[in-house]
Amino acid sequence: xxxxPLRAVLPPHVLVTDPVALEAARADKSGHRSxxxxxxxxxxxxxxxxxxxxRWASEHxxxxxxxxxxxGLAGGSVAGGGELVVSVDSMRRLLxxxxxxxxxxxxxGIRNAELNELLATHGLxxxxxxxxxxxxTVGGNIATNAGGLLCAKYGVTREWVLALDVVLxxxxxxxxxxxxxxxxxxxxxxxxxxxxEGTLGIVVGATLKLRPLVEGAVWTVGAFFDDETxxxxxxxxxxxxxxxxxxxxxxxxxxxxxxxxxxGRPMEGAFVLVQTDDLGAEATSEVVAGxxxxxxxxxxxxxxxxxxxxxxxxxxxxxxxxxxxxxxLVEDIAVPRSRLAEMFGACHAAAARHGxxxxxxxxxxxxxxxxxFVFDGEEPSEAIWACANEVFAAGLAxxxxxxxxxxxxxxxxxxxxxxxxxxxxxxxxxxxxxFDPQGILNPGKAV
Amino acid sequence: xxxxPLRAVLPPHVLVTDPVALEAARADKSGHRSxxxxxxxxxxxxxxxxxxxxRWASEHxxxxxxxxxxxGLAGGSVAGGGELVVSVDSMRRLLxxxxxxxxxxxxxGIRNAELNELLATHGLxxxxxxxxxxxxTVGGNIATNAGGLLCAKYGVTREWVLALDVVLxxxxxxxxxxxxxxxxxxxxxxxxxxxxEGTLGIVVGATLKLRPLVEGAVWTVGAFFDDETxxxxxxxxxxxxxxxxxxxxxxxxxxxxxxxxxxGRPMEGAFVLVQTDDLGAEATSEVVAGxxxxxxxxxxxxxxxxxxxxxxxxxxxxxxxxxxxxxxLVEDIAVPRSRLAEMFGACHAAAARHGxxxxxxxxxxxxxxxxxFVFDGEEPSEAIWACANEVFAAGLAxxxxxxxxxxxxxxxxxxxxxxxxxxxxxxxxxxxxxFDPQGILNPGKAV
Numbered sequence: 001x002x003x004x005p006l007r008a009v010l011p012p013h014v015l016v017t018d019p020v021a022l023e024a025a026r027a028d029k030s031g032h033r034s035x036x037x038x039x040x041x042x043x044x045x046x047x048x049x050x051x052x053x054x055r056w057a058s059e060h061x062x063x064x065x066x067x068x069x070x071x072g073l074a075g076g077s078v079a080g081g082g083e084l085v086v087s088v089d090s091m092r093r094l095l096x097x098x099x100x101x102x103x104x105x106x107x108x109g110i111r112n113a114e115l116n117e118l119l120a121t122h123g124l125x126x127x128x129x130x131x132x133x134x135x136x137t138v139g140g141n142i143a144t145n146a147g148g149l150l151c152a153k154y155g156v157t158r159e160w161v162l163a164l165d166v167v168l169x170x171x172x173x174x175x176x177x178x179x180x181x182x183x184x185x186x187x188x189x190x191x192x193x194x195x196x197e198g199t200l201g202i203v204v205g206a207t208l209k210l211r212p213l214v215e216g217a218v219w220t221v222g223a224f225f226d227d228e229t230x231x232x233x234x235x236x237x238x239x240x241x242x243x244x245x246x247x248x249x250x251x252x253x254x255x256x257x258x259x260x261x262x263x264g265r266p267m268e269g270a271f272v273l274v275q276t277d278d279l280g281a282e283a284t285s286e287v288v289a290g291x292x293x294x295x296x297x298x299x300x301x302x303x304x305x306x307x308x309x310x311x312x313x314x315x316x317x318x319x320x321x322x323x324x325x326x327x328x329l330v331e332d333i334a335v336p337r338s339r340l341a342e343m344f345g346a347c348h349a350a351a352a353r354h355g356x357x358x359x360x361x362x363x364x365x366x367x368x369x370x371x372x373f374v375f376d377g378e379e380p381s382e383a384i385w386a387c388a389n390e391v392f393a394a395g396l397a398x399x400x401x402x403x404x405x406x407x408x409x410x411x412x413x414x415x416x417x418x419x420x421x422x423x424x425x426x427x428x429x430x431x432x433x434x435f436d437p438q439g440i441l442n443p444g445k446a447v
Numbered sequence: 448x449x450x451x452p453l454r455a456v457l458p459p460h461v462l463v464t465d466p467v468a469l470e471a472a473r474a475d476k477s478g479h480r481s482x483x484x485x486x487x488x489x490x491x492x493x494x495x496x497x498x499x500x501x502r503w504a505s506e507h508x509x510x511x512x513x514x515x516x517x518x519g520l521a522g523g524s525v526a527g528g529g530e531l532v533v534s535v536d537s538m539r540r541l542l543x544x545x546x547x548x549x550x551x552x553x554x555x556g557i558r559n560a561e562l563n564e565l566l567a568t569h570g571l572x573x574x575x576x577x578x579x580x581x582x583x584t585v586g587g588n589i590a591t592n593a594g595g596l597l598c599a600k601y602g603v604t605r606e607w608v609l610a611l612d613v614v615l616x617x618x619x620x621x622x623x624x625x626x627x628x629x630x631x632x633x634x635x636x637x638x639x640x641x642x643x644e645g646t647l648g649i650v651v652g653a654t655l656k657l658r659p660l661v662e663g664a665v666w667t668v669g670a671f672f673d674d675e676t677x678x679x680x681x682x683x684x685x686x687x688x689x690x691x692x693x694x695x696x697x698x699x700x701x702x703x704x705x706x707x708x709x710x711g712r713p714m715e716g717a718f719v720l721v722q723t724d725d726l727g728a729e730a731t732s733e734v735v736a737g738x739x740x741x742x743x744x745x746x747x748x749x750x751x752x753x754x755x756x757x758x759x760x761x762x763x764x765x766x767x768x769x770x771x772x773x774x775x776l777v778e779d780i781a782v783p784r785s786r787l788a789e790m791f792g793a794c795h796a797a798a799a800r801h802g803x804x805x806x807x808x809x810x811x812x813x814x815x816x817x818x819x820f821v822f823d824g825e826e827p828s829e830a831i832w833a834c835a836n837e838v839f840a841a842g843l844a845x846x847x848x849x850x851x852x853x854x855x856x857x858x859x860x861x862x863x864x865x866x867x868x869x870x871x872x873x874x875x876x877x878x879x880x881x882f883d884p885q886g887i888l889n890p891g892k893a894v
Contacts, residue, residue: 191638212689
């Protein structure tokens with residue numbers, strides 16, 4: 001495939017064929033790696049570059065992989081042989097902020113944390129809060145409908161996007177949605193784009209819905225439990241008490257054991273972390289502490305920043321602890337909150353059956369679990385895949401879903417029909433085809 | 448068209464051909480009326496009835512109008528000659544409620560207020576709050592992505608639906624979405640269905656996301672202003688102060704004048720109503736009262752239920768007051784909150800140019816205006832349509848949208864391309880065609 005016609009319509013530095021850059025585009029943070037490097041990378045600096053790339057790709061039937069910072073956990077932005085990467089990584093400006101409209105306009109490459117630092121100077125906040133917020137882009141958050149720790153209370157990405165500027169497969173450009181809080185003109189293509197992992201179009205701009213920063217002190221409650229069942233029951237009881245914590249996390253026993261070894265700090269059992277915010281945070285944290293204690297938790301409660309941080313680090317350091325024991329493969333099941341304890345049990349049973357190491361953490365506030373395989377070598381064994389299969393099946397049987405927040409990407413495609421059913425999957429593929437009749441947008445991903 | 452094959456597969460009382468019932472299905476609450484009565488009504492009592500109706504309609508190419516309680520304001524459920532009405536009005540059970548999962552499963556015909564009465568006994572709440580909540584169905588709220596008074600703070604219908612059970616045009620049945628708080632498997636067909644006004648499928652069941660009832664006293668602030676510009680500026684200042692009121696409404700001067708005549712209670716000027724709820728409601732209401740007074744408002748503030756109700760009635764009775772002066776046609780523009788005063792001005796300028804009577808109220812908290820034409824006789828004059836045209840154009844020019852919460856239905860179709868652009872409209876129609884290749888689902892509505 002000659003790149004000459006494309007080179008002719010782009011500034012020289014925008015069309016990247018440097019082998020090091022191409023090599024990097026073969027992977028993301030999923031652990032997945034394509035067989036060969038892509039053709040080239042269009043490192044777009046403006047919408048017109050994306051349009052030019054799509055017109056060329058469309059004309060020549062070249063598959064395109066949209067990409068931001070490459071921090072995805074499901075392989076959605078992994079690019080392979082014969083593919084063109086269209087990167088919006090460098091399009092990262094905050095174009096407009098309105099305090100009255102509580103909205104802002106951004107380019108897709110802006111980092112989540114970078115955006116929120118800028119917004120904080122206006123007293124505003126964009127709530128989607130993936131763990132990767134320091135390094136992941138708003139465009140990537142949109143592509144995967146990212147969740148995070150705060151979303152039981154503050155919602156997922158879809159709730160915080162008003163309008164999208166999208167380049168379609170043929171290079172044409174549309175604006176979906178509206179800049180207003182409400183709007184029901186036509187089908188909701190904005191919501192359809194969110195979570196579509198670059199299979200329908202390339203997001204080149206977004207109008208985000210904001211809210212005022214939450215004021216006042218945050219209170220933190222941490223508790224260790226003898227077993228995961230008690231810990232899960234305590235979380236359930238917090239929800240049943242109609243409390244809406246900002247964060248409620250559960251770290252399983254195996255993960256805590258690995259964390260103790262990693263940090264050298266003695267700790268054991270299953271760990272529950274709860275944070276309350278906004279007015280009434282202190283009183284609510286007292287009620288939470290009482291509930292955790294009544295379920296057998298050894299409770300600490302604080303609004304001191306450094307004590308609070310020590311508790312939060314138990315949760316935040318788990319991933320690093322696990323990585324110190326081997327290669328990790330992070331799964332992303334979500335189940336109804338009432339089934340949390342059962343899902344922990346199903347993970348352990350499957351791991352025992354297959355003789356694999358599986359540590360489980362959960363966003364207990366919303367029922368999203370991250371069972372994480374820890375193994376030697378680079379590639380997961382057949383036993384791990386067999387175990388993962390059983391974990392997925394158990395999650396679906398409990399009324400859950402295959403992916404709470406990471407996306408389908410490459411990793412979960414083979415289980416799609418199990419969750420969606422053949423009729424719905426066929427419909428999803430037909431919708432995809434209306435946007436991308438040639439099938440050049442992120443082929444082999446998501447749907 | 449012979450109904451015999453359909454009669455053969457349905458219980459006799461489910462297939463309704465009573466002329467009185469058929470006559471009623473020619474209209475909804477939009478003021479629009481079809482030219483002739485529909486063929487028949489399938490008054491479904493279970494999903495199988497809807498499937499049987501769609502299979503028959505699909506086989507014979509008969510257009511179908513999905514319908515609930517018929518309270519729509521945009522003509523979306525108006526049925527005409529040669530059309531089959533599929534009504535889910537009688538499918539109104541609450542099938543399941545989970546306190547832990549904070550979700551419930553309903554049939555589509557359940558009334559919004561009826562559902563919320565049942566949920567309140569569990570301490571739970573489904574927040575979508577259209578003014579029609581006593582009479583409108585949850586299925587209808589979903590079909591139009593209904594908003595209401597509370598949605599600047601609590602979101603629109605789309606934020607509160609987890610999963611849908613849908614009968615497609617060919618009679619097959621799919622379940623979209625998930626029962627979990629998070630979930631990103633495949634394209635978000637749940638969001639696509641919401642607001643699609645019965646053009647993609649018929650919703651026969653829904654899993655709704657709930658939240659705990661908001662506790663504590665509600666505080667109410669009401670204020671009359673000499674002019675609408677000051678009133679709008681006061682509302683803008685409340686938002687700029689990063690306050691999130693539960694309700695913030697603005698009733699224009701003409702509407703207040705008609706209301707004074709209707710109620711016999713002396714009042715004049717533009718009226719602003721603000722309610723604050725949850726923890727801190729009292730302190731926040733004091734701040735609000737200060738802001739309104741600083742903008743020239745004559746302020747009352749109360750948590751007394753009857754005093755509060757008197758203030759709320761100023762807003763709630765406007766529609767009845769206007770109806771006492773003639774026939775009404777309610778419009779539904781939404782603009783960014785920062786453009787509220789300009790949009791009031793544009794409405795008055797257009798009304799003056801065309802010599803028509805136009806009273807304006809607004810959900811000031813979210814920028815959604817309901818300019819309402821009041822006229823003699825049954826049908827709006829050409830001058831009214833010309834004025835409406837200018838109002839729509841002004842709304843779009845201010846970065847707004849044609850319909851904030853009522854839907855496109857029949858009424859707004861001719862302006863669709865102005866808002867969406869030709870390319871997006873074409874794409875929307877292609878998506879519609881993937882769901883409904885024969886075009887039998889609510890033809891001539893929404894897209």
